[in-house]
Amino acid sequence: MTGTNADINPAAAVAANARCFADTVAVRYEGGDLTYAELDDRAARLATVLAEGGVGAGDRVAYVGLNSATFFVTMLAAFRLGAIYVPVNFRLAGPELRAVLEKSGAVTAVVEEGHRAEVDSIKDGTALKRFLLVDDDPAVPVSQQPGAGWEGWSALIVAAAPHPTVIPRTFDDPAVLMFTSGTTGLPKGVILTHGNVWWNSVNVDSRLDTRRGDITYASAPLFHIGALNSFALRMLVRGGTVAIRRTFDPQQFIDDLLELKVNSMFVVPAMLQALTRVPGVFEKDYSALRSVVVAGAPVPPSLIEQFAAAGVLLQQAWGLSETAPFATHLPAEKTVERLGSAGIPMPYTEVRVVDSTTNVPVEAGVSGEIVVRGPNVTPGYWENPEATAAAFDEDGWFHSGDIGYLDPDGYLYIVDRLKDMIISGGENVYPAEVERVLSDMPGVTDVAVVGTADDEWGETVVAVCSIAEGHDITLEDVRAYAAERVARYKLPRRLKIVEMVPRNASGKLDKVSIRSLLEG
Structure with missing residues (x-):
């Protein structure tokens, strides 16, 4: 058998x-x-x-x-x-x-x-x-x-x-049809089989400290695969408790963690940023909390350090709806040691980085497209054979569209989305790198970086920021702050101040809406 x-x-x-x-x-x-x-x-x-x-x-x-x-x-x-x-x-x-x-x-x-x-x-x-x-x-x-x-x-x-x-x-039977967030275009229906869901659960149980009687907390949207299949669905299968909130409220979130003695949860970086603005947030006792998975976007290293100092070890993970959701995960004990890494491949998942043009694996430290293969990976897109064929190569590797690199020890670092890369003056600029830098700038509450057409440079770098009350930030301020941390060709040449930087319900930057703010 x-x-x-x-x-x-x-x-x-x-x-x-x-x-x-x-x-x-x-x-x-x-x-x-x-x-x-x-x-x-x-x-x-x-x-x-x-x-x-x-x-x-x-x-x-x-x-x-x-x-x-x-x-x-x-x-x-x-x-x-x-x-x-x-x-x-x-x-x-x-x-x-x-x-x-x-x-x-x-x-x-x-x-x-x-x-x-x-x-x-x-x-x-x-x-x-x-x-x-x-x-x-x-x-x-x-x-x-x-x-x-x-x-x-x-x-x-x-x-x-x-x-x-x-x-x-059984393993090949479709379970969930989950539509991608569509931040860069029209959403596609991702087929997730019962096997995809099951194998992700085995990966999570193998790597994270989860137990049958745990309480997991779900305030991130459950229509997103990260919230649904990180802990919530698995907890029901194992006989634990899922505590649900209809939406995310920072103060309520903290109160719930303490009152319910929550053991695990899935969050996105934007939620963590909001938590840091709750008075006294780092003075509470979170000792019941053993597994905190953060995904959906890169986490600023300063945020990881803040929570680590309070005894909360953020475990970055990387994946997509198509990987149900996790392909890599950073173990809790490596949170500070491998600051900023999205971790190592899950036990039953293969991950490698390839040249996006030749599809040949690149050396350690060299950026390329991240590709994934394993039983947690979708068989394809719903009634969309063209998109399915474009996403998989002949050896069965799923091409994620994300850019990253592996260090010599096999730890993955995310650079950006391939589609979001800006080519300015012949140089490649990865918006996520600049966003991570500017997210730590005093007075900046949220930031997105995009490229817009430019007659001289081909594309130019634009920072779209929301600002804390009482602060006044200029383009010169932004460039001076970033110049100490990234190369000059990566510095924004335009600054747009907005009340709120558009994000979708999954916490990801909505680049389509953000670019529309710059039109006209």
Whole structure:
């Protein structure tokens, strides 16, 4: 026996936990906690509702809403039927939302009240046949009865008998259809199989200090693979507790860590930057916190040092939606020693750096494109064979589009996105390098660096900054500060001050929106 036909459906694991640990709290949520027995029962009843509406194996079920217990109930109900779960970015505007729902081919949508009008406005032309409104979450009160075409899901769930079975899922069966953030273009649907999800969990369990009874904290958006598959989904499989917040609030975040004695969490650098502005944040006792994974963007070294001094060891990781999500991880004990590194390859994942033109591996210390191969890597993009063919080479390596280098000991350092590289006067400028420098500049609260067309230089470097109250920063100030830390050809030649630097819901800089600020 090879084990390749083993059932790795998370819904089956949750059902087993409901039998063995019925009264253990699975989901802690402001709209109401759920034990494993309650979570499994609600998912089983919703599975019956979905099946009665025609959902079967391979169909897509979309969720449009913020972090909530409903997110997991919907996901597990879909998994029970062998359906594919489509968690939708709740910040998408109408045309973007239409594109995701159209491309996914979702036949049923579970929607929170705050997104009903948006879904209503774009539903025509999609494959959606059924619309379920979440009407029993105290955190999301429904202002009026569902309109035409909408069904309140609470009455349906109460009336439904629990679906008696969980369809077995193996390594090649699709589990989640997750759309990329689209910071540099149109989003693509990333197919993540049950095997991709499972192997990432094995990687995480092998490298990080996680335990079956842990409490993990989810305030980063769960529609992002980092928040969903770093700890949250795995915690439900293992029988621990997922504490959910609908959105990120810095003070609430700190209070929750202390009150709940959180053991693990996924965060993005922008969240950490916000935490540093909470009074007394570095004077608290975070001894229960063992595993803090930071990804989504490079972390300024000064931020790592600040948290390390307070006993919180930030473990940088690198990956994408396509790697489910982690390809590399920096062990906690190396946090300060390898300051700024995104770590070493996960145990069951291969990573190398190649010349982006020749596809030949480069030497240690030389920057190139990061490529990945392993069982956690997506098989491709949903109904997009051209994009799939472009992303994989003939040897099965996935080309990430990220630029980085490996040091002589095999530790990865991220330089930037290949598409974001600026060519100014024949020199390559990596915006992320300049952003890391300027993020430490006194008075700068957030920063993005982009290139714009320039008649003399081809492209010129532009810094887009938000500034702390009471500070006044000029282009000359920025150039003088950066000149002590990077080569002169990398210095910004333009400065744009904005109230808030655009970021997407995943915490990544939204380069499309940022460039639009410079137009005209």
